[in-house]
Amino acid sequence: MVPLSWYLIFAAALFSIGMFGVLSRRNAVAILLGIELMLNSVNINLAAFWRYGDVHLMAGQVFAIIVFAVAAAEVAVGLALVISVYRSRRTVVADEIDMMKW
Amino acid sequence: METTTLIWLIPLPPLLAFFLIVLFTNRSKALSHTIAVGAAALSFIGSMIVFVRALGVEHLGEHPFESAINWLPTGDTWFRIGVLIDPLGAAVLFFVAITIFMIFLYSVGYHNYGQPAGDHDVKGLPPHGATVTDEHGHKHVVPSVEPMYSRFFAFLGLFAFGMYTLVVSDNLLTLFVGWEIMGLCSYLLIGFWYGKPSARDAAVKAFMTTRVGDVFMLLGIAFLYSATGTLTFREIFTEETLHALASTPAWFGMTASGLIALLLFIGTVGKSAQWPLHVWLPDAMEGPTPVSAMIHAATMVSAGVYAVIRMFPLLTADWNGHELTTTMTIVAFIGAFTALFAATIAVAQNDIKRVLAYSTISQLGYMIAALGIGAYVAAAFHLITHAFFKALLFLGSGSVIHGMEHGVLHTGNHHVDPQDMYNMGGLRKKMPITFWTFLIGGFALSGFPLVTAGFWSKDEILADAFGHGHLAVFVTLAIAAFLTAFYTMRQITLTFLGEPRTEEAKHAQETPWTMTTPLIVLAFFAVTYGWVGISEHFPILGGLVPNWFHDFVGHTLAEVPEAPEFSWIPLLTSLVVALGGLALGYLTYRNVKSVSEDKFQIPLLKNKYYFDEAYNFLFIRPAYWFAENVVYKFLDKGVIDGFLHAFGPFTQGTGSALRNYFDLPVINRAIGDGSAEITYWFGGKLRGIQTGRVQQYLMLALVTFIVIGAALYFFVFAA
Amino acid sequence: MDFISTHLLSTILFFPALAALVMLFLPKDEAKLHKWFALAASLVPFVLSLVLWFNFDPSQPGYQFEEMYTWYAAIGSSLHLGVDGLSLSMVLLTTLLTPIAILASFSINDRTKAYMMLFLFLETGMLGVFMALDLLIFFVFWEVGLVPMYFLINQWGSANRNYASLKFMIYTMGGSLGLLLAVQLLGVLFKTYDLQTITEQWSAYTAPIGGIPASTFKTVAFWAFVIAFAVKVPLWPFHTWLPDAHTEAPTAGSMILAGVLLKLGAYGFLRLVLPLYPAEAKYFAGALAFLAVAAIVFGAFGSYAQTDFKRLVAYSSVNHMGFVVLGIAAAAYAAGTADARIALNGAILQMFNHGLSAAGMFFLVGVIYERTHTRNLEEFGGLFPLVPVYGGILIFTSMASLGLPGLNGFISEFLVVRGSFGVGVNSVPVMAVYTAVAMLGLLFTGAYILKGIKKVLHGPMNEHWAHGEHKLTEINTREIIVMVPLMVLILWIGLYPSWILDVINKAVVMLF
Structure with a gap:
């Protein structure tokens, strides 16, 4: 069987890619995509720890499902926000949406 | 009727007359004097009956008429008051009843009953006469009736009540009650023509001078009551009680009996106008003449002497029959001195009533001196x-x-x-x-x-x-x-x-x-x-x-x-x-x-040895000065209120000091405003990092996370 | 009827307050209605307290007509009411004087509704103090009485009323601060405020409190009590609020102030100080007696110095209440002896008597003030022929105040003098000296009373009041009706005091 560390390394890599996307992309939609990547890397971790831990305890799976739900909800809300911002400001560039400052 | 019941009733008719006249018959002169004279007659008849019955009793001294009721509860016991007619009481009652009745009768004529009302008479001043026209058309001025005719008889009734009460009392307290009621009546009657400043002042003088004696007497009564537990004459004048009193040392080197007798005697000095409290009596001539007779002969001044005669066993309790005790010496001295002193003044007076007034003082001095040397009878x-x-x-x-x-x-x-x-x-x-x-x-x-x-x-x-x-x-x-x-x-x-x-x-x-x-x-x-x-x-x-x-x-x-x-x-x-x-x-x-x-109009005598002036200078003016300046203006207004008024500004000062030097600078400025200002300044400095750019925030969070994580790792987990 | 017989005290106590609440709903401008309503409402407690008086059994020890309701269970305080011979006479005095004072204020036409309501509240406050058997309740009513009085002086008083009302309030509040603290101390110690329980335990209490000996605590608490009551009595030198408050208060206010409120202080001495602190009271009796004598003498002198008729009467209260405290001090010196009982009988009777005569005097001053709008003695003079009936009543009441034998004041003053001098003769010689000095006050009582009569009634007539618009009118029927009950009682007590003194005496024998 593949050792647990492989999954973890993979998940960390995926997380880093997602984070890079979040921090570096200018398009808000792309940032949301990055967030999705980060969430899914966490899911991988959760599933891996469940599989390699006590399989009778379902917490890992349940958490993963909750994260799916959260991610779906978040994307729905996030995209709606982006669209609404776009409608009023004609842009989806994150740096330009800075009216929430002092 | 039982003799004792009769004795209880003797003082009441004049009192009743007083109330009836004051409350109801004030407007009718005829009714008022009928009631008053009738009341005096009733008391007179009652007194005579009692007197005659007293004569018929053998050994009245040992078995006097007496009767008493509970009056004041004092702890577990009662203070009893009652009536007593012993030989002395009977003899005194006899002359009191006669003179009072005569004075009542006399007052009717003196106040011009039956004469017309005066032309310009006002209440509070003596009548000035009325003009009448006879059948021939001639105008005559005739005496006018006293405007306050009814009131006079009312007061006279109260006066008689006081004297009768005093005479029939079996104890010092009711004696004192009668004594003081007479004091009030003398005040009211001397000041009967109160519209005259001289009468008004004489009334106050009479009341106050006798009151000087009265407060001492009250003290004596309290002393006697404390020492023996009773004020009833016949209980005090028992062998044991007197002996106990005579052998108890009190203050000032006197025995208890001597001191009590002296205190009581000072009351008499006031009431019977003995030197040095004689000054009120000549001025008391301001009252209508029947009043002078009432005060000077029948009742008030006699009451003073009567009280000393009554208390004679106490006065002589520590007397061995030869050497006079301190108290007796004082009594004898004051009596003898007053007798001579007042007689010398009387020689130089021109007012017919004043001569008699001083002769009264002098004669009372006689009696007092007699008591001082033990001549009871x-x-x-x-x-x-x-x-x-x-x-x-x-x-x-x-x-x-x-x-x-x-x-x-x-x-x-x-x-x-x-x-x-x-x-x-x-x-x-x-x-x-x-x-x-x-x-x-x-x-x-x-x-x-x-x-x-x-x-x-x-x-x-x-x-x-x-x-x-x-x-x-x-x-x-x-x-x-x-x-x-x-x-x-x-x-x-x-x-x-x-x-x-x-x-x-x-x-x-x-x-x-x-x-x-x-x-x-x-x-x-x-x-x-x-x-x-x-x-x-x-x-x-x-x-x-x-x-x-x-x-x-x-x-x-x-x-x-x-x-x-x-x-x-x-x-x-x-x-x-x-x-x-x-x-x-x-x-x-x-x-x-x-x-x-x-030849005897000597200024010193004419001015009564300047006693009025001296008292005015020594007592009255200083008392008023003390009252007004020391007690009222200095102590109350100055010290106590001054303290209070200083306390007000003091609290106010403390308050404003607290506000100005602590609340405002420390709490308000430093702590209150200061914390806000610091936060404001800090916020101003920090707000630069809030750019509104999401990615910057995330970057910052990441950096922070890494820094904290690294720090934790190196300093906590690794260490 | 059954309810009333079992709740007699609380009915008497709260009826005036309830009536005052009902008054809220009366129309605002009906002055006549307010007056008659208040009078009727204050007569009810009077009638009930007569019932109380006749159903009271003086020979039975302890409190009677006791009632107990939960009030503040958490701290051990309950609404505990009861009367004994001591408080009964005071309850009677209060319920008697209130209707009289209300009748006396029928001449007031300014904001009658508020005025009458305050008066009724005041009655509840005063009655509460006399009936309370719980220290906290006692304190609450003690302060409750203050508020209506403050407003009565402040709103219906004469020229200098702001100063006077503030002085009255601050003085009394200042005095009761210590009282509150001392009451709390007792409450904390015994977990209850019940007077009977505390009396039993506190007087014998010896354990140290918080490391400080009990005696220190007791001494401090004793003085806290004494000062609170001394301000109210008022004892020299805490008396200077009194002339101002009395002088500026409306007539009826002065009547109640002198008639009842001063008695609260003396009552406090009798109900709380003597039973709670017998040892301290004995130890400090000399100081108390000294202050009492100072009050008697300086009160008399102070009165003699006045040119304002009302102030003269006000100072006379200091003088008369001094005798109450003198009696109490004498009793504290020699508790349990016959002398002490006589002194206490005198002191309590003097409280009652002063209530009658002082109320009467203030009313009479008010009568003449209403007509002349001046209280300056120099502006009167020779008024007797103009107002003979008034003059007669004034002389009568003045004589009662002066202590003329045959009227009530004499009985009580004699008993006090007898009691305190007896203590002097039989146990503590210094009391004899104090009593003797107090006689000086008695002498000057005569001086100021006669001064008042002399300046108002006697002498050449001041023509200003004889004619025209200033013509002085005779005392009217309503005013005579006010005076009649007072005068009847003055004479009745003077001639045959044992109807009331017997009740007082039995209470004193059982209590002290």
């Missing part, structure tokens, strides 16, 4: 004879004044003082009844030998003083007796003898029957009452009539005092001073035409 005897002849003299002088007022109204010259003896003269023809009765009274006062009552009582005092070796007292009293005879004759000569000195005196008139009847009745007693107390050792007369008075009144005491041995010296002395004084008085004033010829 003599003092009581003189008290009673004096009451008769002094009431007679006062009412007589009132009659004279009344007659003179007639003259004044006739001539219309209101500047003539109807009381000044130098405005009189020759009145014996105009007012014969008044003259003869006044003569009897005056001779009794002077001690005219054998026929008058005054001789017997005065002689007994002198005999006692001589017999017991109190020579100083004897000499003083003898001189006083001489002066008494002298000024009495001066008075009679100036008033009645010779020729009228003024137009007014020529038109004086005899007074109505209501005024002359009392004079005649009292004159009768002024003569005859002396015969009931003739000493058995008196040459010839002694033994002809039994010495009833000594026998009767003497039995009030547990041990009947012995009458002094007869001696010619005091008898001759009293003969010489009485006759000599009368003769000298007549000779000196027979031909005096006006006041400037009077």
Whole structure:
């Protein structure tokens, strides 16, 4: 069987890619995509720890499902926000949406 | 009726009369005086019945009429009040009842009952006369009725109530009640014509001066009550109680009995106008004349002496029969001194009533001196004879004044003082009844030998003083007796003898029957009452009539005092001073035409040794000054309120200091405003990092996370 | 009827307050209605307290008509009411004087509704103090009485009323601060405020409190009590609020102030200080007696110095209440002796008597003030012929105040003097000296009373009041009706005091 560390390394890599996307992309939609990547890397971790831990305890799976739900909800809300911002400001560039400052 | 019930009832009719007149019949003069005189008559009849019954009781001294009820609860016991008629009480009741009744009757005439209301009379001032037109159309000025006629009788009733209460009391407290009620009445009656400033001030003076004595007396009563637990005479005057009191040392080197007796005696000094509290009595002449008679003869001043006679067993409780105790010495001294002192003043007075006023003080001094040397019966005897002849003299002088007022109204010259003896003269023809009765009274006062009552009582005092070796007292009293005879004759000569000195005196008139009847009745007693107390050792007369008075009144005491041995010296002395004084008085004033010829108008005497001025300077003004400046302005307004008023600004100052130097700078500025300012400044500095760019925030969070994570790793987990 | 017989005290106590609440709903401008309503409402407690008086059994020890309701269970305080002979006479005095004072204020036409309501509240406050058997309740009512009085002076008083009302309030509040603290101390110690329980335990309490000896605590608490009550009595030198408050208060306010409120202080001495602190009271009796004598003497002198008629009467209260405290001090010196009982009888009777005569005097001053709008003695003079009935009543009441035998004041003053002098003779000589000095005050009582009469009634008539628009009118029927009950009682107690003194005496014998 593949050792647990492989999954973890993979998940960390995926997380880093997602984070890079979040921090570096200018398009808000792309940032949301990055967030999705980060969430899914966490899911991988959760599933891996469940599989390699006590399989009778379902917490890992349940958490993963909750994260799916959260991610779906978040994307729905996030995209709606982006669209609404776009409608009023004609842009989806994150740096330009800075009216929430002092 | 039971005698004791009757005694309870004796004081009540005058009291009832007082309330009836004040509350209901005030407007009707006739009804008011009927009620008042009727009440006096009822009390008079009751007193006479009691007196007669008392005479019929053998050993009344041991078995007096007495009855008592519970009155004040005091802890587990009751304070009882009641009535008591023992021989002394009976004898006093007799003269009190007669004189009071006579005075009531006399007042009807004195206040011009039946005369028209005055033209300009107002309440609070003496009546000034009324103009009437007779059938021929002539206008006459006649005396007008007193505007406050009813009120006078009401007060007189209350006065009588006070005196009766005092006489029938079986204890010191109700005696004191009667005593003070008389004090009030004297205040009300001396100030009866309150519209006159002089009358008003005299009333206050009388009340306050006697009150000085009264507070001491109250203290004495409290002392006695504390020491013995009772105030009932017959319980105090038991062998054991007196002995206990006499052997208890109190303060000032006196025994308890001596100190109590002294305190009680000071009350008498006030009430009986003894030196040094005599000043009120001459001024009390401001009242209507019946009042003077009431105060000076029948009731108030006699009450003072009566109280000392009552308390005689206490006064002499620590007396061995020879050496006078401290208290007795003081009593004897004050009495003898007053007797002489007042007699000297009387010589220089021109007001007919003032002469009598000083003679009263002087005669009371006699009685007090007699008590001071232990002459119990003599003092009581003189008290009673004096009451008769002094009431007679006062009412007589009132009659004279009344007659003179007639003259004044006739001539219309209101500047003539109807009381000044130098405005009189020759009145014996105009007012014969008044003259003869006044003569009897005056001779009794002077001690005219054998026929008058005054001789017997005065002689007994002198005999006692001589017999017991109190020579100083004897000499003083003898001189006083001489002066008494002298000024009495001066008075009679100036008033009645010779020729009228003024137009007014020529038109004086005899007074109505209501005024002359009392004079005649009292004159009768002024003569005859002396015969009931003739000493058995008196040459010839002694033994002809039994010495009833000594026998009767003497039995009030547990041990009947012995009458002094007869001696010619005091008898001759009293003969010489009485006759000599009368003769000298007549000779000196027979031909005096006006006041400037009077050799005895010495300023010192005329101004009563300046006692009024001295008291005013020493006591009254300092008291007022103390009250106003020290107590009110300095202590209350200055110190206490000053402290308070300083306390207000002090708190205010503290408050504002706290606000200005702590609240405002420290709390408000430093802590309150300061924290806000710091936050504001810090926020201003920090706000630069809030760019609104999501990715910057995330970057910052990441960096922070990494830094904290690294720090945790290196410093916590790795270490 | 059954309810009333079992709740007699609380009915008497709260009826005036309830009536005042009902008054809220009366129309605002009906002055006449307010007056009659308040009078009727205050007569009810009076009638009930007569019932109380006649159903009271003086020979039975302890409190009677006791009632107990939960009030503040958490701290152990309950609404505990009861009366004994001591408080009964005070309850009677209060319920008697309130209708009289309300009748006396019928001449007031300014904001009658509020005025009458305050008066009724005041009655509840005063009655509460006399009936309370719980320290906290006692304190609450003690303060409750203050508020209506403050407003009565402040709103209906004369020229200088702001100053006077503030002084009254601050003085009394200042005095009761210590009282509150001391009451709390007792409450904390015994977990209850019940007077009977505390009395039993506190007087014998010896254990140290918080490391400090009990005696220190007791001494401090004793003075806290004493000062609170001394301000109210008022004792020299805490008396200067009184002349101002009395002078500026409306007539009826002065009547109640002198008639009842001063008695609260003296009552506090009798109900709390003597039973709670017998040892301290004995130890400090000399100081108390000294202050009492100072009050008697300086009160008399102070009164003598006045030119304002009302102030003169006000100072006389200081003088008369001094005798109450003198009696109490004497009793504290020699508790349990016959002398002490006589002194206490005198002190309590003096409280009652002063209530009658002082109320009467203030009313009479008010009568003449209403007509002349001046209180300056120099502006009167010779008024007797104009107002003979008034003059007669004034002389009568003045004589009661002066302590003339035959009227009520004498009985009580005599008993106090007798009691305190007896203590002086039989146990503590210094009391004899104090009593003797107090006699000086008695002498000057005469001086100031006579001064008042002399300046108002006697002497040459001041023509200003005789004619025209200033013509002085005679005392009217309503005013006579106000005076009649007072005068009847003054005379009745003076002639036959044992109807009331018997009740007082039995209470005193049982209590002290």
